[in-house]
Amino acid sequence: MVYYAYFQGKAPDVTKKRFKTVWDIPKEELLAPGHRMCQGCGAAIVFRHLLKAVGKDVVIVQATGCVEVTTTVFPETAWRVPYIHVAFENAASVASGIAAAIKALKRKGVLPPDKKVKVVATAGDGGTFDIGMQALSGMLERGDDVMYVVYDNEAYMNTGIQRSSATPWGAWTTTTPVGKRWRGEWRWKKDIVGIALAHRVPYIATANPAYPLDLIEKFRRAFETEGPSLVHVLSPCPPGWRIPPDKTIEVAKLATLTGMWVNLEIVEGQPRVTVKVPKRKPVKVYLKMQGRFRHLRDEDIAFIQKVVDAEVERINKWVGEEAIGPVVEE
Amino acid sequence: MAAQEAKLVERKAKRLALTGNYAVAYAVKSCDVDVVAAYPITPQSPIVEKISEFIANEELDAEMVHVESEHSALSAVVGAVAFGARAFTATSSQGLEFMHEILFIASGLRLPVVMAIANRALSAPLNIWNDYSDVMSARDAGWITIFNETAQEAHDAVVMAYRIAEDPRVLIPTIITLDGYILSHTVEPVEVIEREEALKFAPKRPRGYRPVLDPDKPITMGVVGTPEYYYEIKYQLIHAMRESVKVIDEVFSDFCKTFGRCYERVEPYRMDDAEYVLISMGATFGEVRAAVDKLRREGVKAGGLKIKVFRPFPADLLEKYIGGGNVKAVGVLDRAVTVGGATEGPVFNEVATALALRGIRLPMVSFVHGLGGRDIFADDVVKMFKILMEHASRGESARRTYFIGVRE
Numbered sequence: 114m115v116y117y118a119y120f121q122g123k124a125p126d127v128t129k130k131r132f133k134t135v136w137d138i139p140k141e142e143l144l145a146p147g148h149r150m151c152q153g154c155g156a157a158i159v160f161r162h163l164l165k166a167v168g169k170d171v172v173i174v175q176a177t178g179c180v181e182v183t184t185t186v187f188p189e190t191a192w193r194v195p196y197i198h199v200a201f202e203n204a205a206s207v208a209s210g211i212a213a214a215i216k217a218l219k220r221k222g223v224l225p226p227d228k229k230v231k232v233v234a235t236a237g238d239g240g241t242f243d244i245g246m247q248a249l250s251g252m253l254e255r256g257d258d259v260m261y262v263v264y265d266n267e268a269y270m271n272t273g274i275q276r277s278s279a280t281p282w283g284a285w286t287t288t289t290p291v292g293k294r295w296r297g298e299w300r301w302k303k304d305i306v307g308i309a310l311a312h313r314v315p316y317i318a319t320a321n322p323a324y325p326l327d328l329i330e331k332f333r334r335a336f337e338t339e340g341p342s343l344v345h346v347l348s349p350c351p352p353g354w355r356i357p358p359d360k361t362i363e364v365a366k367l368a369t370l371t372g373m374w375v376n377l378e379i380v381e382g383q384p385r386v387t388v389k390v391p392k393r394k395p396v397k398v399y400l401k402m403q404g405r406f407r408h409l410r411d412e413d414i415a416f417i418q419k420v421v422d423a424e425v426e427r428i429n430k431w432v433g434e435e436a437i438g439p440v441v442e443e
Numbered sequence: 444m445a446a447q448e449a450k451l452v453e454r455k456a457k458r459l460a461l462t463g464n465y466a467v468a469y470a471v472k473s474c475d476v477d478v479v480a481a482y483p484i485t486p487q488s489p490i491v492e493k494i495s496e497f498i499a500n501e502e503l504d505a506e507m508v509h510v511e512s513e514h515s516a517l518s519a520v521v522g523a524v525a526f527g528a529r530a531f532t533a534t535s536s537q538g539l540e541f542m543h544e545i546l547f548i549a550s551g552l553r554l555p556v557v558m559a560i561a562n563r564a565l566s567a568p569l570n571i572w573n574d575y576s577d578v579m580s581a582r583d584a585g586w587i588t589i590f591n592e593t594a595q596e597a598h599d600a601v602v603m604a605y606r607i608a609e610d611p612r613v614l615i616p617t618i619i620t621l622d623g624y625i626l627s628h629t630v631e632p633v634e635v636i637e638r639e640e641a642l643k644f645a646p647k648r649p650r651g652y653r654p655v656l657d658p659d660k661p662i663t664m665g666v667v668g669t670p671e672y673y674y675e676i677k678y679q680l681i682h683a684m685r686e687s688v689k690v691i692d693e694v695f696s697d698f699c700k701t702f703g704r705c706y707e708r709v710e711p712y713r714m715d716d717a718e719y720v721l722i723s724m725g726a727t728f729g730e731v732r733a734a735v736d737k738l739r740r741e742g743v744k745a746g747g748l749k750i751k752v753f754r755p756f757p758a759d760l761l762e763k764y765i766g767g768g769n770v771k772a773v774g775v776l777d778r779a780v781t782v783g784g785a786t787e788g789p790v791f792n793e794v795a796t797a798l799a800l801r802g803i804r805l806p807m808v809s810f811v812h813g814l815g816g817r818d819i820f821a822d823d824v825v826k827m828f829k830i831l832m833e834h835a836s837r838g839e840s841a842r843r844t845y846f847i848g849v850r851e
Contacts, residue, residue: 187668
């Protein structure tokens with residue numbers, strides 16, 4: 114795109130698919146088993162696929178959070194790639210420093226100029242939408258060669274299911290409890306993709322572990338982007354969402370099938386829906402599966418449906434086709 | 444003593460008229476730093492402005508990360524150093540406070556970061572002028588901390604700091620300070636250490652000499668330390684900080700031989716037969732020297748001790764200089780406060796502890812002056828000596844801090 118050519122970064126070639134079938138996914142496990150993530154943890158699937166997509170020539174930076182505390186308990190580690198955790202709010206800044214070091218050391222001959230190594234910053238929704246927002250904005254704005262992955266479990270799960278600015282409307286959390294006056298979260302999720310777009314990030318995607326080929330393809334493309342990229346991944350959390358551990362993929366799939374989560378790819382500002390949903394399911398099938406929405410009344414669900422309908426309309430208009438169809442009751 | 448030795452070493456050094464800030468920037472350039480990340484804050488900003496010029500003019504081959512905050516500045520530097528680069532940052536006052544969280548992580552990860560602090564008071568009220576409240580708030584963060592009295596000292600300290608911090612026996616981040624405005628913006632003639640000399644004195648080691656983030660040899664940094672391990676990992680830092688004294692002395696001595704400028708962790712001024720001793724640090728010590736000279740002319744056996752290396756705390760040298768039998772009373776001039784402390788003088792509290800634990804029982808007096816850039820005059824310091832002498836004659840320490848130069 115001509116417009117994007119004026120700015121930092123360059124999207125990779127998105128005409129070819131690397132991962133057409135599950136057989137194209139590398140067998141090598143760079144995230145070792147034996148970590149302490151919960152049964153059915155969405156993030157475990159996300160990170161396993163992330164490392165399969167990017168391979169060994171990577172440095173992982175991780176914000177404080179669920180995955181960090183469950184994979185790096187000394188003297189063990191689940192990471193078979195170089196990994197650093199510094200603090201909660203600064204994954205993007207630490208990654209910028211590493212990206213700068215890679216650049217400088219290559220130029221100065223400390224690293225061979227053809228040495229392949231790229232930094233990937235990872236954080237949860239709290240570490241991205243809230244406390245890490247400033248560092249993220251700085252990294253994106255500077256056009257640093259950093260891939261950023263946000264695994265979004267829609268609350269502060271590590272500290273005990275407190276509300277974040279990624280918590281969806283109506284969700285129960287321990288800080289938006291259901292009582293006489295409050296009935297769960299009453300604000301809508303922050304638009305992180307819109308924020309990344311405002312920074313003219315050349316490659317932005319949203320993904321969902323229920324669609325692993327789509328997920329891993331996007332991880333690879335984000336990794337091959339020159340300059341910053343951002344992948345926003347839905348990460349169901351059985352204890353936080355109050356779902357049985359064997360329902361992670363089912364609930365993630367319903368998020369997309371109801372239009373509550375749309376799998377997008379925005380290449381140099383051009384959006385498209387990568388997982389089209391011609392016949393949308395009503396949001397209630399997604400909400401009813403989860404204990405965090407148990408208190409919702411019919412009118413609450415109707416309200417969420419209305420807002421999701423409007424959001425779907427906006428996205429369809431934006432991508433220029435009816436990628437997400439109308440609700441079809443079964 | 445230092446001056447005499449200086450004459451023995453013959454060097455053709457380039458002398459430039461530099462502010463303290465520029466003196467630091469020139470040293471950073473000579474150390475061939477790979478990554479610089481910093482955020483503007485008065486009075487530090489000219490350091491990074493000058494470094495930016497060096498990079499812009501290809502005088503320094505480094506990456507500059509124009510971060511959006513000091514928190515990110517130190518975070519980026521932590522990342523760069525963890526990857527194996529030589530990195531630098533600088534800040535002051537509020538900026539250091541904003542970094543505070545990461546200070547502990549840099550030392551906990553044992554990363555040889557070097558940071559310059561142009562000392563400035565802390566808000567509120569907002570104040571851009573000199574005192575040491577900023578660096579004093581970092582005193583428990585596990586950083587080696589070197590105070591400087593002149594622009595030349597600040598320049599030299601940068602070069603020494605890289606060698607100390609990066610020594611495999613040390614691997615502790617290092618702060619070098621320069622008094623805001625008094626040094627940061629005041630021009631002095633500075634003998635500049637050239638790149639070849641700096642890199643010979645503080646050579647860059649091969650990237651893998653310490654644990655770094657390397658895909659060919661993956662390690663995990665920044666782990667969770669459970670109660671079974673945390674204590675031992677912290678103790679390693681405590682041990683390394685204690686042991687760093689040897690390396691610091693070694694580096695100071697080698698610097699003296701190489702460049703003819705000699706430093707000591709505690710520097711004495713007219714201490715040989717001194718009876719009344721005032722301890723201070725940084726550029727403030729200039730006023731102590733002036734007061735000592737004045738009192739000596741009056742026949743008072745006054746002396747001064749400058750704490751050059753504040754962390755690790757030089758208790759051994761304080762004992763050496765104070766415990767000889769001549770000294771009748773010891774005062775400490777603090778340019779920072781610990782509000783509500785045993786006394787309000789943070790350095791005093793440490794000096795008192797260090798002396799008491801070594802069985803040195805002398806009348807001691809805590810002085811505070813110069814907060815928020817209030818000028819300290821030599822006569823103010825003379826007044827402190829007089830108070831000190833009074834306490835000596837009564838054989839009594841002061842139970843409370845004397846606040847000099849404040850309108851009550």
